[in-house]
Amino acid sequence: MSHTLARGFDRDTDIIPGGAEGRVQIVWYVDYACPHTRRMRDIIRRSPERFGGQNASVALRFILPDDDSSGSELAARAAFAAGRQGRFWDMHEALFRAPPTYTPMRVMRIAQRLGLDMARFRADLDSEAAREKLAADQAALGEARGLHMPMIFIDGRYYEGGWDEQSLIEAIEKPLGVRIALASEDFFHWAASAGLVLILATLAALLVANLGGHDWYEGFRETAFGLSFGGAEFSLSLEYWINDGLMALFFLLVGIEIKREIVFGELSTRDRAILPVLGALGGMVVPALVYMAFNAGTDTAHGWGVPMATDIAFTLGIMALLGDRVPTSLKVFVSALAIADDLGAILVIAIFYGEGFHMEAFVLAMAVFALMLGLAVGRVYSRMPYLLLGVALWYYVHEAGLHATLAGVLTAAAIPSRRPADAKAVAAQAAAIVDGEPDATQVGDRAVRRLQNAVSRLREPGFHLQQALESWSNFLILPLFAFFNTGILVIGSSFSPLAPESLGVMLGLLIGKPLGIVGIVFIATKLGIARLSSEISWMQMIGAGFLAGVGFTMSIFISSAAFSGAELESVKLAVLLASAGAAVTGSLLLVLAGGRAQ
Structure with missing residues (x-):
């Protein structure tokens, strides 16, 4: 993040020894x-x-x-x-x-x-x-x-x-x-940049699909890509490579973030975790119940997981854009809630949205995962072995019939955690390495490697992997996912907002999310189970509950696993409409609540 001055270069009050006319x-x-x-x-x-x-x-x-x-x-x-x-x-x-x-x-x-x-x-x-x-x-x-x-x-x-x-x-x-x-x-580093790129990718997909390029778009999505070795071949469509392959990297990053919060962060103690975890639980269960109220006993009942998810990038991006209208404690609460929500969504996808089950491949997947855990127990901190084994784990999880993105989360869980080194000790070590060089102006290759090892100890291994992949995820993987999953044919489509699956998704996100989150937080505070920060008003909490109804990426991801054909197109459009409505409603409430607070 770039930092700027409250008062820039000032010719009237600053001391400018060499003249003030410089470019x-x-x-x-x-x-x-x-x-x-x-x-x-x-x-x-x-x-x-x-x-x-x-x-x-x-x-x-x-x-x-x-x-x-x-x-x-x-x-x-x-x-x-x-x-x-x-x-x-x-x-x-x-x-x-x-x-x-x-x-x-x-x-x-x-x-x-x-x-x-x-x-x-x-x-x-x-x-x-x-x-x-x-x-x-x-x-x-x-x-x-x-x-x-x-x-x-x-x-x-x-x-x-x-x-x-x-x-x-x-x-x-x-x-x-x-x-x-x-x-x-x-x-x-702009808080809304990732969300803006996702919106642009979505608009591009909608324009291509509705302005004469629908057939090309569908054909391109179904184009097969594969690997072959001798007589063996593994081939998937471009859509599957993105949804099951690249998105596994996204879930790897989500898993790293979840693990960090559990080990060191907002979910590391009961007092800090209880309220966001309860909020996430209410924000998953109530939307699913709202959906089932319209779909129970029908062929679309299996879509109950779609309105459960929250898009953390959009939600936190909107709150960041609102600036000081949103108290810091509310941002922390929503961030922890979204992370807990992601964990719940991952479990739902892994358990309920696989494609059959094959025991032999599952056993092999567990063997690879056990090997990764063995490396972690043995304190192997290099990230490369986990990434290589993660590829094998992805293949066996896919072949086992589970959703392949589960491999990303399991890999994140296996990467070892450790307390960061003392910063002053690292600085002293770095200074000693440089001072030990014959020529301080030309540091040798060995000294550079030692410096890199010393600096890497400032954070845990998962952090460095997240740093390396985060921009790729935000600005390539997620936009590709949005582009190849939101090319919905709106013009001439048979979308009906009153269809049970569409109505369940929209009301689940727009009504179920805020009702579940705010309701369970209210009950928990009244029963004394948890305490709400004095900085947060109930109107702000309701606004945050609506913002959590921005399902977008995660909801579309689950809908792609739950539906196909015309139903999938309708559910995706319902997700887009509900997410837009939740974003606008939540933002307005937070602006109004922030104005009152100020």
């Missing part, structure tokens, strides 16, 4: 006692010289550490006071050359060596203007306060690149590759 505007927050700031000092000092006054301008501001035992505030006021006599840059350099512990005596000696008017210097050092300058610099940070030092902002964006001259030069020059990387970072 690139750099804001550098200085703590004279900070070793990291001192490390970046020479590079920042050379920037105006490297690019010239017409290309880069540097504004200096002061940041005060929480622990000011080294006299950082005194040094900042000294630089400000020297600036009142036109000697800011001289004092700035002198403070950096001095040992990083500042006392009144040391500061006065520096001022005397610079030949400053000492009476005026003392007055400016303790002036109200100096205090106002320091306070204004702190306020200008806004939400960016608390970022790691050194704190440099280039054109208002926090610099997260390397601490070397070439990296900083590229960040300032912004060649094409850097501009593309920054734009991609902004988009990928």
Whole structure:
């Protein structure tokens, strides 16, 4: 996520030693006692010289550490006071050359060596203007306060690149590759980006299917792709490869997230887990009952699992877009609820929506899974063995008649967890590795591998796998799934909203979801089983319940396993309509509730 300043480059109040006409505007927050700031000092000092006054301008501001035992505030006021006599840059350099512990005596000696008017210097050092300058610099940070030092902002964006001259030069020059990387970072870290790509993929599928490309679309979906070796062959249609193959990677990521929350996160203790788990349970059972109220005893009764699911990406994306209208505690609750909901949906898919059952393949699948668990017990933390065995597990789960995506969840469960290493110990190890190199400017291959091993210990193995696959899942796998599963023929279709399966799905998502979630949370709080955060009003809870009715990806996934033909098309359209209605209703309620709270 990129961090920006509450107040950007300011020609009127900032200290700009080299002129303010540069094309690139750099804001550098200085703590004279900070070793990291001192490390970046020479590079920042050379920037105006490297690019010239017409290309880069540097504004200096002061940041005060929480622990000011080294006299950082005194040094900042000294630089400000020297600036009142036109000697800011001289004092700035002198403070950096001095040992990083500042006392009144040391500061006065520096001022005397610079030949400053000492009476005026003392007055400016303790002036109200100096205090106002320091306070204004702190306020200008806004939400960016608390970022790691050194704190440099280039054109208002926090610099997260390397601490070397070439990296900083590229960040300032912004060649094409850097501009593309920054734009991609902004988009990928935008809370609604994954949801937007899903919507675009869905609209593209609807347009193709309804503007003359339906036959091509269906033919392309049914195109067979396979692998053959000797006389053996394994072939599936493109739709199946996406729904059963690529989506297994999506469920692998879901499984990693569920496991993390159970081991370390919001589901790790009873007190934290009880309310979202109960909410998820109500949000699954009530929609299924609503569906069965219209479909019990009919051929469509097996679709009861469709309205049970919540699309976590859409739900949390909408809440993020609503900003501070949604309290943080409600976002945490809905996130944990959606994760518990995903776990329930996975179990439902695995148990009720397989295709027959074959014992021999199932035994082989369990043998592969047992081998993966053996590796985990043996503390094999490398991810590659689990991924290779996961492919074999996927094949045997598919052949056993269970839904193949179950293999992704089982693989996630097998990947070992461990407490992250102490960050300070890792930093000390990294420094020792670099210090041990003969040439500190050229780190050898072996040292690079040791550094990578040290840094990887900051998080558990599943986290690194999630980091590697998450963007692929959000921006390729899920959009492909949406495109190849939502090309519904709307024009001239026989869709009837009053058909039992369509009505059950729509009412299950629109009515059953909020009723189940809010109802069970209300009962649990009244009985004293759990406690609702004081930040959350009941209107906000109802709004969140409606947002949980955005089934989309997961509901379409279950409908593809439960239905076929015209019924499948009708159920998918019902899911899309209900999800849109739930998103709009939930958003409006949260906006109204947020307005009242403010």
